[in-house]
Amino acid sequence: MPSCAHGNDSSESTSCSGGPNNYGVRTVSEELDDHSATGLEAEKERRLNDIARRRSSGSEPYPYRFDRSHSLADVRSAHGHLEAGTETDAQVALAGRVMLKRDQGKLIFLTIQDRTNQLQLFVSKAVVGDEQFDDIAALDLGDWVGAHGTVMTTRKGELSVKTTAVVLLSKAVRPLPDKWHGLTDTDTRYRQRYADLIMNESSRRAFAVRHEIIASFRRTLAGQGFIEVETPVLHVEAGGAHARPFLTHHNALDMQLFLRIALELHLKRLIVGGMERVYEIGRVFRNEGISPRHNPEFTMIELYQAFADYSDVMAITETLITNAAVDATGSSVVMIDEKPVDLAKPWRRVRMIDLVTEATGVEVHPSQPRAQLVELASRHSVKVEAQWGPGKIIEELFEATSEAALREPTFVTGHPVEISPLARVDRNDAHLTERFELFVGGRELANGYSELNDPVEQRQRFEEEEKSKAAGNLEAGTVDEDYLRALEFGMPPTGGLGIGIDRVAILLAGAASIKDVILFPTLRPEVFEQ
């Protein structure tokens, strides 16, 4: 029944007197619902009634635009040092969301928030007049407002704007979370990111850091003559990495397509084409588990530089990440496991086989008999699958014994050929490649190598992959004939790099989870009632 009917016949109750909705406008709840709303529904109904009231008195709760003269940070930086009790004649027009309201009788203090900061509006009944004062008093937390006034400080010294007018820019129908405790429920924070961003400065900061990292990467690469490109997301072959792909279908072509798992093979086609220095920042998709460090879609930057090898690429990696740290956080020092690490210092370079030897006390090399490595693996509780060769076993030993301890930035180099089908063989060791992976805080952040550019050898490596796939390895690749044709035209010596941007953002934002640096992380769908 309508909220004003008090149990009487509800069939002709649209103009009951004394209630809050006698403005000749049927409320939404009356249109949709014959029952009195409670809780959240009552709150929404109340606010919808306020919208109707404002419209009936000739003001629009959702105006089209507002001329803002300053951001809230602008006001703070220009007037941040005023003494308490100062009035200025500095006119400003501000816009923001009402976050706090302190109604003091004939004074109202509103704290508004824009993307730069928060600021207090000082509203005096004597200044704005009775009618407007009542409209301001009727504002709710969450409403967007525009305010005109002059900069002042209160007797206690709080920087404020003495408002001559406050206009509603958008009425919020749904209440904000708790003004003090904010929004902490992780599920709600990820699903309703809008509410998280309104309430949590730490969340806004994480995404600011992410933005600065990407902007910094672009600046660094522009300064080194790199060109940004875009390549297909829909792939006929999902190559360039070891991962299970997402499968999709194109109707008009009636064909199966994969979402890309890496950017690599298309970018190297561009190196063949003579573009010399290219990079792409883009989303890749891997159909694997979700964890605090894994999201099914994530963002990589990959770059390729002609005439360079993996040593050059390691230097670029250091520059990119150190610059990004300074640009995003103001410092090259990051906290890892609660200890400071200065990224500006040179990063350790060490071969994977040497790390395994260090950890196990046993010399390892991909050339040694498989049985010896199987035995070593079992001593370190590493389960070995039948189709794994010596190289794969060494990688597993590395992951089990060494990886987690690589807290300070470390380039792990010299990956076995078996696990590196696109990397060039080490010029000094035919069983290893000129490859590196960067580990920081025990996590892989980047991967790069001297690119294999010999089309005959590349075909052999692809065929090895395909054999592995046939043997049941779901992450193994296939022979990409078009890529081989490209290599046949001749790819210059090239160094390549891939960096997981989400992982860098986790590191530099000090985030606990990848979900804290992805605006809309992958979640199971929410079930909506009705």
Added chain:
RNA sequence: GCGCCUUUAGCUCAGCUGGUAGAGCAACGGACUCUUAAUCCGCAGGUCCUGGGUUCGAUCCCCAGAGGGCGCACCA
């Protein structure tokens, strides 16, 4: 996929061998011209995640399921 934890008002959280629920904030009514999570008085607000079971009786115990978190596995 497996294990552990978790789900109570819009938000943040209590809830006693098992006797059908409370607080703070937000909201509503009232007081207040310098507040700072304003304060004070008053009032209202619930599918206790869902479905079964045990019981005279279930937010609580049992079973199954759902969402989320963490760890393991997979991976970057």
